[in-house]
Amino acid sequence: MTFQVVSDSACDIAPRTEEERGILLVPYYVSFGSEIYQKERTELPVPDFYRQMAEHPGVFPKTSMPTIEDYADAFRPAVKQGLPVLCICLSAKFSGSYQSACLAREEVLEDFPNAQILVMDSACATAEQGLLVEQAADMAAADVPFSEAAALLEKIKQTGRILFTTADLDYLQKGGRIGKVMKLAAVALKIKPVMEMRAGELFPVSMTRSRKKSLVAILAELEKAFGGEKEEINQYRFAVGFGYGREEAAAFYKEVEEKLRQFGYTGELPLYQIGATIGVHTGPYPIGFGYMRRWETMREI
Secondary structure, eight states, X not given: OOSEEEEEGGGOOOHHHXXXXXXXXXXXXXXXXXXXXXXBTTTBOHHHHHHHHHHOTTOOOEEEOOOHHHHHHHHHHHHHTTOOEEEEESOTTTOSHHHHHHHHHHHHHHHOTTOOEXXXXXXXXXXXXXXXXXHHHHHHXXXXXXXXXXXXXXXXXXXXXXXXXXXXXXXXXXTTSSOHHHHHHHHHHTOEEXXXXXXXXXXXXXXXXXXXXXXXXXXXXXXXXXXXXXXXGGGEEEEEXXXXXXXXXXXXXXXXHHHHHHTTOOSOOOEEEOOXXXXXXXXXXXXXXXEEEOHHHHHTO
């Protein structure tokens, strides 16, 4: 391993992936209507978070970013071993996690002035960020030099895209991700949104009249991007993400997988459970997919 990969918990990689690939995750903090904050994943498992949301729909949970000391504690063990550290954070347009990590870097450099610590704004979230983090870990395992890996990741993150829908816009509006006018219009017309995250920001893609139609619209975007004479589909990695509804997620996953195989995709299709950091903005029922270029193909450019 040529460097240590660190990320915040907004990347939503599975605990098994975290352990197997030697990735260090720094958790966000979550609160349900009180001043008591729990660490995502370790103190508040993601399934418990969604269960609380589903059982208390009038309560809007809050998150707090990792502290400077949280990041510094994650950096120090690798630095003491002489390993470079690459820290990939949730989009700075969503959170101050990136700034916390930058300040932690300065703190650690005071004690270890020769340490190599790079903090990167992923311009991503959830499964899209997870794909970036996993690729960073793959490069570390493949002994790609630290500086080359960092340069590749800067290019790769610009190719990412995530499309999702949610049950309603209450949580997005409450979190300031959409305006009141858009939310009121959606409620009045009883429509379901399809949203896209690109370059760290949310954009509306379409509005549909039912949850089922919103999922069909997401699949249509997949076909639009890869169903015709487009770039070779195996130059990309894909992932499906969901919140609380496992049965719905399993059915949607199967549809996405069938589409991808139809288009010639031969790679893996991981399933991410979207964590609390993004879940507080989407509510308990987000679902969608993301994709990003493979680092091996970007190395050739």
